[in-house]
Amino acid sequence: MNYAKQHRGVVVAQNGMIAASQPLAVSAGLKVLQQGGNFVDCALAASAVLCVVEPYNSHLGGDAFIIVYDNKTGETTALNASGASPKAATLDHFANGIPLRGLQAVSVPGLISAWFALHERWGTIPVANLLETAIQYAEGGFPAGYRYCRAFQDNRDLLLQFPDTADALLTNGKFPTPGSRVVQPDLAWTLRQIAQHGRSAFYEGAITERILKYSEANGGLFSAQDFAEHQTQITAPIQTNYRGYTVHGQPPVSQGHILLQELNLVEGFDLAAWGHNTPETLHVQVEAKRLAFADRAAYLGDPRFVSVPMETLLSKSYAEQRRTAINRTHASKEVTAGEVDHDTTYFCVTDSEGNGISFIQSVFWGFGSGVVAKDTGVLFNNRMTGFNLEPGHPNCLAPGKRPAHTLNAYLVTQERNGRNELSFVGGTPGGDIQVQSNLQVICNIIDFGMNPQEAIEAPRWQHGIGVGGDGSPEQVLWIENRVSEQVFEALTQKGHRVERLGGWGHGSSYQVILRDAETGAYMGGSDPRCDGHAAGF
Numbered sequence: 001m002n003y004a005k006q007h008r009g010v011v012v013a014q015n016g017m018i019a020a021s022q023p024l025a026v027s028a029g030l031k032v033l034q035q036g037g038n039f040v041d042c043a044l045a046a047s048a049v050l051c052v053v054e055p056y057n058s059h060l061g062g063d064a065f066i067i068v069y070d071n072k073t074g075e076t077t078a079l080n081a082s083g084a085s086p087k088a089a090t091l092d093h094f095a096n097g098i099p100l101r102g103l104q105a106v107s108v109p110g111l112i113s114a115w116f117a118l119h120e121r122w123g124t125i126p127v128a129n130l131l132e133t134a135i136q137y138a139e140g141g142f143p144a145g146y147r148y149c150r151a152f153q154d155n156r157d158l159l160l161q162f163p164d165t166a167d168a169l170l171t172n173g174k175f176p177t178p179g180s181r182v183v184q185p186d187l188a189w190t191l192r193q194i195a196q197h198g199r200s201a202f203y204e205g206a207i208t209e210r211i212l213k214y215s216e217a218n219g220g221l222f223s224a225q226d227f228a229e230h231q232t233q234i235t236a237p238i239q240t241n242y243r244g245y246t247v248h249g250q251p252p253v254s255q256g257h258i259l260l261q262e263l264n265l266v267e268g269f270d271l272a273a274w275g276h277n278t279p280e281t282l283h284v285q286v287e288a289k290r291l292a293f294a295d296r297a298a299y300l301g302d303p304r305f306v307s308v309p310m311e312t313l314l315s316k317s318y319a320e321q322r323r324t325a326i327n328r329t330h331a332s333k334e335v336t337a338g339e340v341d342h343d344t345t346y347f348c349v350t351d352s353e354g355n356g357i358s359f360i361q362s363v364f365w366g367f368g369s370g371v372v373a374k375d376t377g378v379l380f381n382n383r384m385t386g387f388n389l390e391p392g393h394p395n396c397l398a399p400g401k402r403p404a405h406t407l408n409a410y411l412v413t414q415e416r417n418g419r420n421e422l423s424f425v426g427g428t429p430g431g432d433i434q435v436q437s438n439l440q441v442i443c444n445i446i447d448f449g450m451n452p453q454e455a456i457e458a459p460r461w462q463h464g465i466g467v468g469g470d471g472s473p474e475q476v477l478w479i480e481n482r483v484s485e486q487v488f489e490a491l492t493q494k495g496h497r498v499e500r501l502g503g504w505g506h507g508s509s510y511q512v513i514l515r516d517a518e519t520g521a522y523m524g525g526s527d528p529r530c531d532g533h534a535a536g537f
Contacts (some may be wrong), residue, residue, distance in 0.1 A: 010453045011524040013536025019511035020347035021532035025049040028133040039351040040122040048134035058345040061380035062363040063110045069410045071354035074419040076248045080233040083108030086221035087399045100283040101370040103220035105382035116199040128195040136137035139188035144176035167371040187377025195305040203227045214373040248411045252308045255409035258435040261292035271447045279490035279515035287326040301394030302402045325345030331495035356425045406431045426512035433462040437508045452512040452525030460506040
């Protein structure tokens with residue numbers, strides 16, 4: 001291990017650990033662990049605090065996807081807490097497209113439902129106690145950090161576009177400056193309602209009444225039925241085996257299958273022999289990404305409405321077939337699907353019992369829809385914009401349907417002593433680059449033997465659509481400029497259009513906790529590309 005390459009040290013602890021993008025959320029979760037709470041208790045406290053102190057990333061009006069490892073049973077469980085479109089959301093209604101912002105961009109929020117679904121199965125401390133810190137920060141205030149202030153300044157026009165949002169998020173009407181106190185009394189009221197009355201407060205109670213009243217007055221599509229019918233989906237994760245490890249991912253409507261397909265594809269190449277971030281390794285990873293994304297575009301949708309061929313997509317035989325499309329000497333110009341028979345928050349937690357949770361929550365774009373319902377402090381998502389409006393497409397909008405999600409969380413186990421044991425848990429926000437970052441970090445740990453902090457800090461790439469020289473869309477491979485000039489030149493020769501990111505300019509904020517198989521100690525890493533850190537005891 002080359003410790004000199006690390007910007008931060010690895011956090012090592014025995015009794016429990018949390019890694020998150022925001023220090024106040026880490027502190028809230030760690031406090032719960034130290035007071036005897038378990039991994040889910042810790043996660044719920046941190047999730048609530050994140051909604052208060054990072055409104056631009058996630059909020060009570062957003063969604064969540066979660067994977068849980070229960071050490072008592074050795075089983076993993078996936079929770080899909082994404083919400084459906086309102087019953088009134090028809091293709092005819094959106095004949096001119098779905099707006100990026102505003103109430104008509106909002107799907108039913110799922111995060112609060114996820115809190116109670118988790119707590120019912122694994123929680124040990126009353127939800128009201130777990131929400132105390134979040135309520136204190138909303139009611140009594142917290143000091144704004146530098147990243148918080150920058151997010152507000154970058155979205156100044158959006159926030160001023162919606163006066164009720166500005167009233168709820170700006171203290172005394174002023175944009176935050178570092179150290180200024182942020183107070184959100186309406187959000188404190190909502191959190192107290194949830195603490196006192198539980199899940200029903202948000203989906204059938206006083207909070208619902210205020211949301212529906214606001215929606216009706218401002219052109220929204222919500223009905224009481226939309227909220228009352230929402231349920232968190234609890235199911236088995238999808239999974240694949242990667243070099244002796246089982247990687248557990250999110251089923252549809254999440255894009256979690258992309259990560260597993262990418263791993264299946266690159267497993268056919270000896271990445272360790274090629275070396276970390278060599279042109280050969282990077283080229284194959286990027287080509288695997290292209291193939292998996294083509295399948296997402298062709299097949300991903302809400303399984304309640306369309307048939308998603310997940311068994312085939314995740315099979316090793318399908319990966320073997322698709323792998324033949326990877327030309328090791330040249331980048332693909334066009335990728336098609338195989339034939340088959342913006343802003344977000346991520347954190348992870350482990351505890352003294354060997355349990356683990358991978359938790360991602362979001363309002364989609366920065367500040368979501370831009371809408372806060374008056375007198376609730378609840379900022380809503382704009383997840384409706386994730387739908388396709390082409391009739392017959394698997395992700396085509398329909399009333400009561402869930403849009404395809406970029407959100408995904410993963411968790412890795414390994415068989416020891418005849419049972420699956422937690423190996424590591426990790427993830428990141430970042431829209432389409434989530435599954436790209438996850439591929440790289442998993443390979444860094446498994447193929448290249450990196451510790452969690454090394455794996456996170458290693459130079460990272462992201463691949464997507466940029467603007468060509470003639471102004472038309474073009475596939476671009478962005479790589480942090482800490483790799484050598486020779487790597488950039490070699491990838492360009494292979495046909496990639498390569499552009500440089502700043503040394504730490506990749507658009508993600510990764511968190512990882514690894515469990516030592518011999519000692520049970522936890523080793524945590526947190527991305528210096530964000531404000532957070534790992535902490536344990």
